Amino acid sequence: MAAPVVEASRAVLPEALKPGPPRQKSQAMESVEDILYGSIAGIIGKYIEYPFDTVKVRLQSQPDHLPLRYTGPLDCFRQSLKQDGFSGLYRGISAPLVGAALETSSLFFFERLGRETVYKSGLCAKDQALPLPALWFTGAFSGAFTSFVLTPIELVKCKIQVPATASSDGMVHKAPSVPSVIRDVYKHEGVIGFWHGQMGTFLREAGGCAAWFGFKETTTKLFYVWNERGIHTQAEKDALRTEALPLWQQAVAGASAGMSYNFLFFPADTIKSRMQTTAVGGTAKKNTFFQEGAALWHQHGLRGMYRGCGITVLRSAPSSAFIFMIYDGLKRHLPL
Template identity: 45%
Template sequence: MEAAPDALPWEGSNSEPSPAIRAVKDITFGSIAGMVSKVFEHPFDLTKVRLQSQVLDSTARFNGPIDCLFRTWRDEGVRGLYRGLPAPIVGAMVENASLFLSYSELQNIIRWVNAQPLSQDLSLPQLALAGAGAGTVTSFLLTPVELVKCKMQVQMLVPESSPNPRLLPGPISVFMSVLRSTGFRGLWLGQTGTLIRETGGSAAWFTCKEFVGMHLIRRRAKASGLSPSEITRKDILPWESAVSGACAGAVFNFSMFPADSVKSAMQTEEELRPREKGVPRPTFLGTARAMYKAQGLRGLYAGCGITVARSIPSSAIIFLIFDGLSRRFA
């Protein structure tokens, strides 16, 4: 009697949940992990964007991340540290749900193309390919959200802005303003930067997490006298998820930071360095050249230190929650 063929990526199996259930889990767990991490990291993300947005200014507003955090808290209070939070909360849900869902489905497609069982772990190059594809998909969903977030995070830096935060436009008003002034296409201002950051960064993020995680799992298995064939990536413990996730967060943010800097500068130019009517919109390469000319590599890495520092616990939280929920509701 012939063996039954392996299931296609979109088909269920006796040992695996159906594609619909798997997708719902990836979306739900990714959204929860993203929301929790974003609440923790938002003040540091706001600091990063404000430091990135001043690279092309003739006079810097802040002397560094600590100065930016302190002055934001002093001048705007706790509410100022969380300015623009609704947009990144939505963005975190979209980003992580899309990343984990796309990553999972692309892994299954890679297995199908290579005639591998659905339960088989992929090699690191295959995981990197799945991660890059997931980042590419996510970038198109994320750019409009980040555009609104960045514009809100520099509202108090605009000279004409009201000193009363309650009179500043909210995320819906900012979104509609962009739509009215630049049209639907304008929502994707900075897409090139987001695409580079998410594609390369997600490949590094997932690959680093899987590499470090499997190293920790195998080390624990060896200490327990188990064979490597007896363990899989699903056997990861909470602390191993956190450690591998922390390493992944640092690698992601440091490796792709210049692309993110250029994107932030492009998305805040209208507020901080408005151009005369009729002047063409900034391009990714044009903005990158201007930033490099202004401050060299230091300008392209403005805010990198605090970003990498906050990404370590933030990414640890994401994978701790995602892996924990995946084990609990397997």
């Protein structure tokens, strides 16, 4: 009986006091929010996941012609801590922090452009929520464009994360810095050298981001349906869907997105990491994406393709959960 009373009280409000339609943001302000809030969320997420990412790259980049240096993620953690200390797990984080800001802001920016593309195509009315298949598409759209931003940053990151090894003269050389890697790549391979491994990044991001956004939206929708149990009126259901999910449900949705992103297209990331950790310069011919993948498959099979996957999926759960929670929270509570 409470709902009719509320509706009746609204009916007698003076026109000037009635709530108006929500303020519509301009495309420019939407873009600023995507870039600013996506950058903040990405940087925080990168601090959470970076030590695990370092271990993942070291596991992925072990040479084929030598015995495996690490028996698994825990052994890699142990050896890395013994050799470089805890700070060694954060070696080269400056470039990834920039990359995380660019990646996350680009993902949300291009995902919104993907939504605008779907609306302009006429497949869905502007005032309607996009169906789940369209949201999987906008994720792939976002990842495809973001891959071109990410490849140079990940190339620098991967070259720094590989541990220092002894050369033929027995000397252990100092780990490279960000400026030295950039200088060497440009000197030996030119500007195009920074996009070595682009195919791997493209496949990982286009497919992975379809799953990242798709699983997040799918899980979110399932939680809303679950929360609507016992609610019978459409008005109450519509009101519920304007509210944010409880934090634990937001975390589960974000975590499921991160785990699916990393697991489904992990082989593409493994091949990309191997390509990007090869030595700069020299006379050796660089393998293409498919050549590198064939060599890895011949040497180690499917297990080699997923080397380091467990720790990657593990670290992606809290990282992705925080990214979505921070981004959505800032968008909801601090609109520009």
